[in-house]
Amino acid sequence: MRTRHPERPVAPRPTAFGPAGFGLAVSSRLERPGGGSLRTAAAFVAALILMTGCRQDMHDQAKYEPLETNPIFANDMASRPLVANTVPRGFLREDTAFFTGLGEGKEPLDAFPMKALRQRWVHGETMTDTEMNRALLLKGKKRFDTFCSPCHDTVGTGNGTIVQRGFKKPPSLHEDRLREALPGYFVNVITEGFGQMSSYAPQIVPEDRWAVAAYIRALQLSQNARLAELPPEVERNFRQALAAGSSSETSGDHGEASGHGGHASKSPDEESRSSELPASESANLAATDIEVGES
Numbered sequence: 001m002r003t004r005h006p007e008r009p010v011a012p013r014p015t016a017f018g019p020a021g022f023g024l025a026v027s028s029r030l031e032r033p034g035g036g037s038l039r040t041a042a043a044f045v046a047a048l049i050l051m052t053g054c055r056q057d058m059h060d061q062a063k064y065e066p067l068e069t070n071p072i073f074a075n076d077m078a079s080r081p082l083v084a085n086t087v088p089r090g091f092l093r094e095d096t097a098f099f100t101g102l103g104e105g106k107e108p109l110d111a112f113p114m115k116a117l118r119q120r121w122v123h124g125e126t127m128t129d130t131e132m133n134r135a136l137l138l139k140g141k142k143r144f145d146t147f148c149s150p151c152h153d154t155v156g157t158g159n160g161t162i163v164q165r166g167f168k169k170p171p172s173l174h175e176d177r178l179r180e181a182l183p184g185y186f187v188n189v190i191t192e193g194f195g196q197m198s199s200y201a202p203q204i205v206p207e208d209r210w211a212v213a214a215y216i217r218a219l220q221l222s223q224n225a226r227l228a229e230l231p232p233e234v235e236r237n238f239r240q241a242l243a244a245g246s247s248s249e250t251s252g253d254h255g256e257a258s259g260h261g262g263h264a265s266k267s268p269d270e271e272s273r274s275s276e277l278p279a280s281e282s283a284n285l286a287a288t289d290i291e292v293g294e295s
């Protein structure tokens with residue numbers, strides 16, 4: 001049997017709900033024929049009240065929540081700043097170029113940081129260059145289709161569903177200016193946002209931002225490749241398709257540039273590219289803008 005602590009009062013103490021023995025007092029009043037079930041109910045209710053009391057004790061522990069005040073400190077903030085020169089776990093961002101896309105002088109990086117990417121990629125260190133590039137592009141496509149295509153659309157012309165419903169239309173990623181932009185520039189836009197576009201840093205981890213930049217490069221190539229740059233097999237198919245197309249239709253891609261010459265504000269090839277083929281098809285076919293003369 002448990003022995004009671006000598007200093008602890010043995011008799012029940014008064015509670016907030018009334019005199020000690022409240023449960024007993026209630027039950028004696030209910031002592032009538034059929035009062036048994038009522039008594040159980042009353043005990044049950046009393047137990048419930050007591051249980052919620054316990055729960056509140058757990059809730060109201062002496063602790064500070066984020067942004068709470070505490071007058072003990074000069075700035076009245078309960079949360080204390082980091083001690084100088086400490087870094088929270090996972091926040092050591094020594095390689096600023098990798099995390100921001102910008103070099104020492106804030107200029108966008110020209111090359112993909114493949115070494116850092118491999119270190120952060122699952123199996124990255126044992127992959128061949130081809131495997132690594134492929135993994136990067138596939139991851140980039142996944143992220144781009146999820147987070148960017150709602151506005152930029154899956155090809156990057158800037159006509160995603162959110163734009164169709166009224167959001168500001170982003171520039172086409174196939175504009176000359178963005179074709180010439182360096183990979184680090186895209187990483188930086190994703191990290192910091194740009195104008196009306198918010199930062200996607202919370203959604204996309206740094207290594208995936210580089211993957212998205214790589215995929216944007218692939219998209220850009222898909223809309224602006226030269227026949228000579230295609231693999232021989234693909235090039236042959238294309239030439240056949242072009243030959244078949246030009247025998248039934250007289251107008252080719254080159255009619256566009258001169259035909260739309262009057263549009264000064266928008267580059268004519270940008271317009272023809274977004275309107276000529278359904279987006280997905282033009283991405284797959286890899287060109288609406290082939291230089292047939294070259295070989």
Ligand code: HEC
Pocket residue numbers: 144147148149150151152162167168169170171178186189190194195196197198200204212
């Ligand atoms: C909610 C819509 C929206 C989403 C989602 C979005 N963007 Fe944008 N983006 C914009 C808009 C709008 C602009 C133009 C901003 C401005 O000029 O104010 C823009 C501009 C850009 C630019 C051009 C910057 C320049 O120099 O003109 C790039 C590059 C870009 N976005 C990349 C991305 C990438 C990569 C993603 C996905 C990670 C993404 N955007 C997701 C709306 C979006």
